[in-house]
Amino acid sequence: MLDQGSRRRAELLGIAAQLFAEHGYRSTTVRDIAEAAGILSGSLYHHFDSKESIADEILSGFLDELFASYTEILAAGLKPRNAIEAVIIASFEAIDSHPHGVSIYQTETKHLAKLSRFDYLEHRNTEFRKLWTTMLSDGVRQGAFREDLDIEVVYRFIRDTVWVAVHWYNPNGSLPVGQVARQYLTIVLEGIAVRRRPAKRGSGT
Amino acid sequence: MLDQGSRRRAELLGIAAQLFAEHGYRSTTVRDIAEAAGILSGSLYHHFDSKESIADEILSGFLDELFASYTEILAAGLKPRNAIEAVIIASFEAIDSHPHGVSIYQTETKHLAKLSRFDYLEHRNTEFRKLWTTMLSDGVRQGAFREDLDIEVVYRFIRDTVWVAVHWYNPNGSLPVGQVARQYLTIVLEGIAVRRRPAKRGSGT
Amino acid sequence: MLDQGSRRRAELLGIAAQLFAEHGYRSTTVRDIAEAAGILSGSLYHHFDSKESIADEILSGFLDELFASYTEILAAGLKPRNAIEAVIIASFEAIDSHPHGVSIYQTETKHLAKLSRFDYLEHRNTEFRKLWTTMLSDGVRQGAFREDLDIEVVYRFIRDTVWVAVHWYNPNGSLPVGQVARQYLTIVLEGIAVRRRPAKRGSGT
Amino acid sequence: MLDQGSRRRAELLGIAAQLFAEHGYRSTTVRDIAEAAGILSGSLYHHFDSKESIADEILSGFLDELFASYTEILAAGLKPRNAIEAVIIASFEAIDSHPHGVSIYQTETKHLAKLSRFDYLEHRNTEFRKLWTTMLSDGVRQGAFREDLDIEVVYRFIRDTVWVAVHWYNPNGSLPVGQVARQYLTIVLEGIAVRRRPAKRGSGT
DNA sequence: TATGAATGAGAATTCATTCAT
DNA sequence: AATGAATGAATTCTCATTCAT
Numbered sequence: 097m098l099d100q101g102s103r104r105r106a107e108l109l110g111i112a113a114q115l116f117a118e119h120g121y122r123s124t125t126v127r128d129i130a131e132a133a134g135i136l137s138g139s140l141y142h143h144f145d146s147k148e149s150i151a152d153e154i155l156s157g158f159l160d161e162l163f164a165s166y167t168e169i170l171a172a173g174l175k176p177r178n179a180i181e182a183v184i185i186a187s188f189e190a191i192d193s194h195p196h197g198v199s200i201y202q203t204e205t206k207h208l209a210k211l212s213r214f215d216y217l218e219h220r221n222t223e224f225r226k227l228w229t230t231m232l233s234d235g236v237r238q239g240a241f242r243e244d245l246d247i248e249v250v251y252r253f254i255r256d257t258v259w260v261a262v263h264w265y266n267p268n269g270s271l272p273v274g275q276v277a278r279q280y281l282t283i284v285l286e287g288i289a290v291r292r293r294p295a296k297r298g299s300g301t
Numbered sequence: 302m303l304d305q306g307s308r309r310r311a312e313l314l315g316i317a318a319q320l321f322a323e324h325g326y327r328s329t330t331v332r333d334i335a336e337a338a339g340i341l342s343g344s345l346y347h348h349f350d351s352k353e354s355i356a357d358e359i360l361s362g363f364l365d366e367l368f369a370s371y372t373e374i375l376a377a378g379l380k381p382r383n384a385i386e387a388v389i390i391a392s393f394e395a396i397d398s399h400p401h402g403v404s405i406y407q408t409e410t411k412h413l414a415k416l417s418r419f420d421y422l423e424h425r426n427t428e429f430r431k432l433w434t435t436m437l438s439d440g441v442r443q444g445a446f447r448e449d450l451d452i453e454v455v456y457r458f459i460r461d462t463v464w465v466a467v468h469w470y471n472p473n474g475s476l477p478v479g480q481v482a483r484q485y486l487t488i489v490l491e492g493i494a495v496r497r498r499p500a501k502r503g504s505g506t
Numbered sequence: 507m508l509d510q511g512s513r514r515r516a517e518l519l520g521i522a523a524q525l526f527a528e529h530g531y532r533s534t535t536v537r538d539i540a541e542a543a544g545i546l547s548g549s550l551y552h553h554f555d556s557k558e559s560i561a562d563e564i565l566s567g568f569l570d571e572l573f574a575s576y577t578e579i580l581a582a583g584l585k586p587r588n589a590i591e592a593v594i595i596a597s598f599e600a601i602d603s604h605p606h607g608v609s610i611y612q613t614e615t616k617h618l619a620k621l622s623r624f625d626y627l628e629h630r631n632t633e634f635r636k637l638w639t640t641m642l643s644d645g646v647r648q649g650a651f652r653e654d655l656d657i658e659v660v661y662r663f664i665r666d667t668v669w670v671a672v673h674w675y676n677p678n679g680s681l682p683v684g685q686v687a688r689q690y691l692t693i694v695l696e697g698i699a700v701r702r703r704p705a706k707r708g709s710g711t
Numbered sequence: 712m713l714d715q716g717s718r719r720r721a722e723l724l725g726i727a728a729q730l731f732a733e734h735g736y737r738s739t740t741v742r743d744i745a746e747a748a749g750i751l752s753g754s755l756y757h758h759f760d761s762k763e764s765i766a767d768e769i770l771s772g773f774l775d776e777l778f779a780s781y782t783e784i785l786a787a788g789l790k791p792r793n794a795i796e797a798v799i800i801a802s803f804e805a806i807d808s809h810p811h812g813v814s815i816y817q818t819e820t821k822h823l824a825k826l827s828r829f830d831y832l833e834h835r836n837t838e839f840r841k842l843w844t845t846m847l848s849d850g851v852r853q854g855a856f857r858e859d860l861d862i863e864v865v866y867r868f869i870r871d872t873v874w875v876a877v878h879w880y881n882p883n884g885s886l887p888v889g890q891v892a893r894q895y896l897t898i899v900l901e902g903i904a905v906r907r908r909p910a911k912r913g914s915g916t
Numbered sequence: 917t918a919t920g921a922a923t924g925a926g927a928a929t930t931c932a933t934t935c936a937t
Numbered sequence: 938a939a940t941g942a943a944t945g946a947a948t949t950c951t952c953a954t955t956c957a958t
Contacts, residue, residue, distance in 0.1 A: 104942080120412055122327040126928060139943050141929065177494070203408070207325055241493050249484045250493055252469050253462065260461035279454045287492030288446050288455060289382070309917090331953060343955080344918045352953065514938090530822055532737040536932055548934075549939045557932065587904070613818070617735055651903050659894045660903060666875035667868065674867050689864045697902030698847075698856050698865060699792065719921080741949060754922050756950065 105143055108133055113154045113196035121151055121204045151200065152213060158197030159220050162190050166227060176235030181281055183231070187258045188277035191265055198262040228254060254284065310348055313338055318359045318401035326356055326409045356405065357418060363402030364425050367395050371432060381440030386486055388436070392463045393482035396470055403467040433459060459489065515553055518543055523564045523606035531561055531614045561610065562623060568607030569630050572600050576637060586645030591691055593641070597668045598687035601675055608672040638664060664694065720758050723748055728769045728811035736766055736819045766815065767828060773812030774835050777805050781842060791850030796896055798846070802873045803892035806880055813877040843869060869899065 111132045115124040126147050130137040144150050165186045174182060191198050205221075208214045228251045235241040257280065265276055316337045320329040331352050335342040349355050370391045379387060396403050410426075413419040433456045440446040462485065470481055521542045525534040536557050540547040554560050575596045584592060601608050615631075618624045638661045645651040667690065675686055726747045730739040741762050745752040759765050780801045789797060806813050820836075823829040843866045850856040872895065880891055 120327070122325065123412060125926085127926090135942085136944060137928080138930075138945070141931095142942060147928065207328060240495060242491075242495055245493055246484055249481065250488065252466075253485065253488055256465035256468065257458065257462055260465055261457075263461065264457050276454070279451055280458065282449075283455065283458055283489065283492070285492050285494040286447075287488070287490050288450060289490040290445060290447050330951080340917090341919055342953085343920070346954070347917055530737065532735070533822060535930080545938085546940055547932085548941070551933070552938055617738060650905060652901075652905050654897075655903060656894055659891065660898065662876075662879050663872065663895065663898055666878065667872055670871035670875055671867075673871065686864065689861055690868065693860075693865060693868055693899070693902070695902050695904040696857075697898070697900050698860055699900040700855060700857055740947080742947090750921085751923060752949085753924070753951075756952095757921060762949070 108140070108143055109150065109154055109157075110196075112150045113200065116151065116154070116204070117196035117199035121200065121208070148211065148213065151204065151208060154197055155201060155204075155208070155214070156216060158190070158194050158201060159216070161194070162187075163220065163223065165190070170227070175240070176231055176238055177240045177285075179231050180235065180285075183227070184254075184258060184281055184284075185274070185277045188261065188265075188273050188280070191259075191262045192267055192273040195262055195265070195267055198259060202259045202262060224255065225251060257284065313345070313348055314355065314359055314362075315401075317355045318405065321356065321359070321409070322401035322404035326405065326412070353416065353418065356409065356413060359402055360406060360409075360413070360419070361421060363395070363399050363406060364421070366399070367392075368425065368428065370395070375432070380445070381436055381443055382445045382490075384436050385440065388432070389459075389463060389486055389489075390479070390482045393466065393470075393478050393485070396464075396467050397472055397478040400467055400470075400472055403464060407464050407467065429460065430456060462489070518550070518553055519560065519564055519567075520606075522560045523610065526561065526564070526614070527606035527609035531610065531618070558621065558623065561614070561618060564607055565611060565614075565618070565624070566626060568600070568604050568611060569626070571604070572597075573630065573633065575600070580637070585650070586641055586648055587650045587695075589641050590645065593637070594664075594668060594691055594694075595684070595687045598671065598675075598683050598690070601669075601672050602677055602683040605672055605675075605677055608669060612669050612672065634665065635661065667694070723755070723758055724765065724769055724772075725811075727765045728815065731766065731769070731819070732811035732814035736815065736823070763826065763828065766819065766823060769812055770816060770819075770823070770829070771831060773805070773809050773816060774831070776809070777802075778835065778838065780805070785842070790855070791846055791853055792855045792900075794846050795850065795900075798842070799869075799873060799896055799899075800889070800892045803876065803880075803888050803895070806874075806877045807882055807888040810877055810880070810882055813874060817874045817877065839870065840866060872899065 108129070112124075112129045115128055115132060118124075119128075125137075126140055127137040129150070130140050133140075140150075144153075166183060169179060169182045169186060172179075172182075201217075205217050209217045229247055232241065232245070232247050232250055236243060236245060236247070261276065261280065265271075265273075267273075313334070317329075317334045320333055320337060323329075324333075330342075331345055332342040334355070335345045338345075349358075371388060374384060374387045374391060377384075377387075406422075410422050414422045434452055437446065437450070437452050437455055441448060441450060441452070466481065466485070470476075470478075518539070522534070522539045525538055525542060528534075529538075535547075536550055537547040539560070540550045543550075554563075576593060579589060579592045579596060582589075582592075611627075615627050619627045639657055642651065642655070642657050642660055646653060646655060646657070671686065671690070675681075675683075723744070727739070727744045730743055730747060733739075734743075740752075741755055742752040744765070745755050748755075755765075759768075781798060784794060784797045784801060787794075787797075816832075820832050824832045844862055847856065847860070847862050847865055851858055851860060851862070876891065876895065880886075880888075882888075
């Protein structure tokens with residue numbers, strides 16, 4: 097339940113997020129944002145301290161939501177494979193509901209993280225890494241994942257794989273999120289190759 | 302064999318590429334490049350027309366090399382699975398030899414492609430797409446890859462997966478390129494899950 | 507006896523005076539004043555026309571009071587030395603009761619006097635000059651002050667000396683105004699040097 | 712001996728100093744400075760980092776020179792009264808040679824000192840205070856100055872008295888610096904009143 | 917080739933002021 | 938009286954680019 101003021105703020109944040117996502121943080125001018133909102137650039141400063149603080153609110157808001165959903169999943173105590181599926185689906189849902197946030201997170205993190213006000217980006221990265229490496233090594237220990245995996249490589253692989261989808265996943269397109277998430281999961285979990293060796297499994301040509 | 306002039310040019314391009322990769326094209330000023338090269342910003346203009354033309358040379362040079370190696374592989378007429386392996390290995394080798402080029406390509410394409418002088422970025426994208434969807438559908442047709450794959454999704458998945466590795470692959474690190482490429486291939490081709498008894502799946506032709 | 511409205515006005519003027527004195531007229535924003543008063547900047551405009559008119563009221567109010575006390579002293583027809591003592595004491599009392607007014611008067615006069623609405627600053631300066639040069643030359647004529655004085659220089663000396671005390675005189679500090687005024691008078695009238703044998707000087711009428 | 716570049720810098724610093732002194736630091740825009748120098752405002756940044764750094768160079772340059780001359784005087788080991796005369800004359804000479812520096816120092820110190828890059832202003836103040844209180848108490852101890860002086864008050868009196876002269880001393884005017892300094896010294900050392908008590912000294916009416 | 921001074925367009929930001937509610 | 942959203946002009950600063958030397 098937002099009052100008038102917060103609603104306007106949220107609206108402006110949405111406009112800014114879209115522009116940042118589409119043209120990049122640096123290439124989007126404060127004027128662009130104001131114009132898109134139908135006001136003058138100076139008026140933006142009635143709502144926000146600075147361009148940086150706009151990006152800050154977008155990113156921290158998005159990440160807070162995302163990690164809240166991760167925390168919920170972890171609390172459910174699922175088995176590794178199910179947990180990974182749930183986390184990936186939650187991530188794709190974030191792509192669906194916050195495509196701009198994801199995009200900004202992906203593209204701008206490297207540069208913004210240099211500023212101390214964005215230190216939380218680094219912290220979130222650390223949390224994310226812990227989350228995944230724990231799930232993966234639990235999975236290996238419990239026999240759900242292949243023993244020969246290099247956990248670190250797989251973690252990076254998944255981390256990048258998931259978020260990069262924002263570049264082409266179209267929220268208004270034909271494929272619903274759930275389905276895209278499923279396909280990603282299938283590739284990551286099962287690979288794209290036909291199973292050759294185990295003849296009795298009915299695989300092969 | 303380069304003459305004095307070209308050698309200096311190449312050197313400057315290398316310096317610029319590193320800065321573009323590290324801080325982004327927009328955030329890197331002409332002065333930054335000149336300073337890193339030990340000259341004044343005005344002096345850069347004896348070597349290059351503009352900042353854009355520096356980025357242009359870096360990107361087109363990198364892409365020309367990359368696609369030359371792809372073309373060679375295609376000409377060899379390998380079987381789909383082997384071809385895909387070769388193309389992925391070639392891509393990782395590009396990451397190894399031109400990390401800055403890859404990084405710039407990845408981060409700045411979206412932005413630079415708006416300028417007509419960078420139209421070739423779009424063309425290369427199209428080529429890349431054709432290359433992969435052809436290899437993938439050939440592979441499915443020949444029974445090397447699972448029939449239930451969504452070629453488009455897998456193409457995008459691989460495209461993003463490969464290049465994104467530049468963010469964490471460290472050319473001077475412990476893992477040699479070849480090995481990283483192998484691990485990527487293993488995940489993509491075989492998946493990370495332990496093969497379960499897929500009898501009821503009824504997969505295969 | 508002030509009604510509600512005027513009391514609020516006076517309160518706001520006091521807040522503004524303090525901020526102008528502490529941070530300067532230009533550096534103090536209308537928002538700063540409003541915030542210090544616990545209202546929003548737009549609301550200040552229900553009380554005052556403009557930022558300028560706030561400064562105007564502060565300065566003219568302070569100067570009116572000050573010159574009223576001068577006029578009273580002049581009307582008393584004191585001897586030069588006593589008159590000067592009285593005027594200086596009155597000035598120090600103004601520093602005590604209106605430290606912010608004095609500070610603003612001192613720091614901002616030069617700048618504000620360019621605006622026609624502040625023409626009275628110039629007029630007051632002229633009055634002040636007349637007051638002092640008259641007292642001083644009367645004093646010299648009547649043998650109270652040394653004959654070799656350059657009236658103009660002494661006038662400026664005193665003018666600056668008196669007001670500049672606002673920078674360090676602390677209204678809440680240990681020294682009461684009266685005492686500070688006395689010490690100033692001692693220095694100005696008697697000097698800091700020990701009286702040497704001035705026989706050869708041949709001073710006096 | 713300045714090279715081309717430093718000469719231009721010095722020239723620009725002089726222009727800026729004059730404007731800062733005349734209109735105040737805040738009221739002088741970077742554009743004003745540039746215009747007065749016959750260039751565009753952006754071009755100023757070829758020479759200086761920021762408006763602040765211009766003020767910084769003006770102030771620190773002026774203060775370095777001033778304190779160098781003080782240090783020389785102290786090193787001469789003069790008697791208190793002579794030392795004070797020398798220091799005051801040196802100060803008036805600074806007013807003569809750097810009127811803008813003095814004016815900026817006087818008017819802007821309070822505001823600029825809030826910025827950490829101007830911490831040296833505070834340090835200089837401390838040095839100045841030590842210089843004067845030492846000279847004054849030495850003088851009292853050696854019988855050159857009156858015993859009943861409040862050193863602190865006299866120090867402040869002199870400090871303010873000296874610099875405030877910049878407001879009306881006109882370097883191109885009729886009175887040479889030396890003479891103005893002398894008159895100031897006479898007032899401060901001897902006072903303006905005719906000596907009354909010591910009848911044999913021939914003072915009084 | 918290189919310097920260094922300058923351009924000029926445009927960036928983010930500030931702030932006194934207005935005004936409908 | 939007060940709010941809060943907005944204006945619009947001005948301000949500091951940035952930066953790719955030019956050009957005489």
